[in-house]
Amino acid sequence: MIETKYLLLAKQAVSALKWEVSFSPKPGLVDAVSNGSHTDMDIVLFYKSADALLSGFEEMARVSFRHPLDLKLREAIGKIGRIAEKDMFAATNGVNTHKGAIWSLGLLVSVISSLQTDDLAEILAGVKKLSRMPDRFNEVKPTHGQVTKQKYALTGAKGEAQSGLINVAKALSFQPEADDFDTWMRRLLVLYSNVNDTNIVYRSDLETLQQFQKLSAEIVRDPRSVMGNPQFTILQNFTKEKNISPGGSADLFAASYFLKHLN
Numbered sequence: 001m002i003e004t005k006y007l008l009l010a011k012q013a014v015s016a017l018k019w020e021v022s023f024s025p026k027p028g029l030v031d032a033v034s035n036g037s038h039t040d041m042d043i044v045l046f047y048k049s050a051d052a053l054l055s056g057f058e059e060m061a062r063v064s065f066r067h068p069l070d071l072k073l074r075e076a077i078g079k080i081g082r083i084a085e086k087d088m089f090a091a092t093n094g095v096n097t098h099k100g101a102i103w104s105l106g107l108l109v110s111v112i113s114s115l116q117t118d119d120l121a122e123i124l125a126g127v128k129k130l131s132r133m134p135d136r137f138n139e140v141k142p143t144h145g146q147v148t149k150q151k152y153a154l155t156g157a158k159g160e161a162q163s164g165l166i167n168v169a170k171a172l173s174f175q176p177e178a179d180d181f182d183t184w185m186r187r188l189l190v191l192y193s194n195v196n197d198t199n200i201v202y203r204s205d206l207e208t209l210q211q212f213q214k215l216s217a218e219i220v221r222d223p224r225s226v227m228g229n230p231q232f233t234i235l236q237n238f239t240k241e242k243n244i245s246p247g248g249s250a251d252l253f254a255a256s257y258f259l260k261h262l263n
């Protein structure tokens with residue numbers, strides 16, 4: 001019975017990743033109608049990558065079940081997370097599809113399995129606590145995120161988790177009961193307007209990130225439906241012109257969907 005519980009949580013995480021990549025249109029990102037600002041990724045690759053993560057998420061759920069949120073657990077899921085990253089790179093021939101998602105969804109799976117709760121505030125507080133613990137075995141590598149963080153003092157995916165996924169909370173607090181297309185589109189744009197995405201800054205600069213955030217925020221504030229708003233086309237063209245991709249927001253969008261559909 002418990003075995004099924006771990007697998008169910010893992011399957012929900014994988015489904016959220018597949019939902020995210022299928023959700024269309026998403027300016028700059030890979031979706032069902034475009035590869036956005038990417039030449040080495042498409043939706044098929046994202047599906048393969050998501051499937052490769054099932055066993056890692058299941059293992060995280062297993063080791064976390066009713067385990068206190070302590071350093072021992074942080075290091076145990078860190079080890080599984082690094083194996084999951086290897087599984088992802090093996091499935092994609094070295095393309096980084098879901099590194100940020102392994103981190104955010106991995107922490108969520110672990111906290112939910114540990115606390116056995118579906119209360120959003122408790123889950124987000126758990127993510128804050130677990131992600132703030134230092135994992136002795138995690139080497140700091142010269143990733144795009146590290147380079148950008150040093151240059152511009154951004155906190156990236158780690159800071160996002162250490163804030164208790166504050167931008168996921170913001171996205172989900174937008175019309176909390178709704179589940180329709182326009183609401184999800186606005187939640188995506190809430191993320192676009194708030195996340196300091198190291199992917200965008202790595203490919204451009206801070207000013208471009210700020211312009212992207214401002215354009216996105218204007219669309220959220222406008223009462224017209226997102227698809228009926230000409231500003232949305234301007235945002236799409238902006239991501240093309242600048243060749244930017246909000247990959248961090250994509251991961252947090254999947255995390256938002258996962259949390260909204262927990263059962």
Ligand SMILES: CC(C)(COP(=O)(O)OP(=O)(O)OC[C@H]1O[C@@H](n2cnc3c(N)ncnc32)[C@H](O[C@H]2O[C@H](COP(=O)(O)OP(=O)(O)OP(=O)(O)O)[C@@H](O)[C@H]2O)[C@@H]1O)[C@@H](O)C(=O)NCCC(=O)NCCS
Pocket residue numbers: 077078079081082096097098099100101102103104105106107135138143144145146155156157158160195196197198199202203245247248249251252
């Ligand atoms: C703490 C880790 C996140 C690792 O730290 P690192 O310094 O490597 O972190 P970042 O690079 O900042 O982020 C890693 C991925 O997180 C996504 N991301 C970026 N900014 C944010 C943000 N502000 N908030 C949330 N998430 C963010 C992003 O993932 C997406 O981008 C992928 C593509 O990235 P990249 O390769 O840079 O870009 P490309 O477009 O491929 O490159 P070019 O084409 O431009 O050349 C995309 O697929 C999304 O996934 C960042 O990549 C954490 O990973 C860690 O410590 N892991 C160890 C294991 C562990 O402890 N796990 C815990 C249990 S699960």
Ligand SMILES: Nc1ncnc2[nH]cnc12
Pocket residue numbers: 020021028029030031036038097098101245246247248250251
């Ligand atoms: N749909 C997507 N497009 C590009 N990068 C991503 N990272 C996670 N999801 C993504």
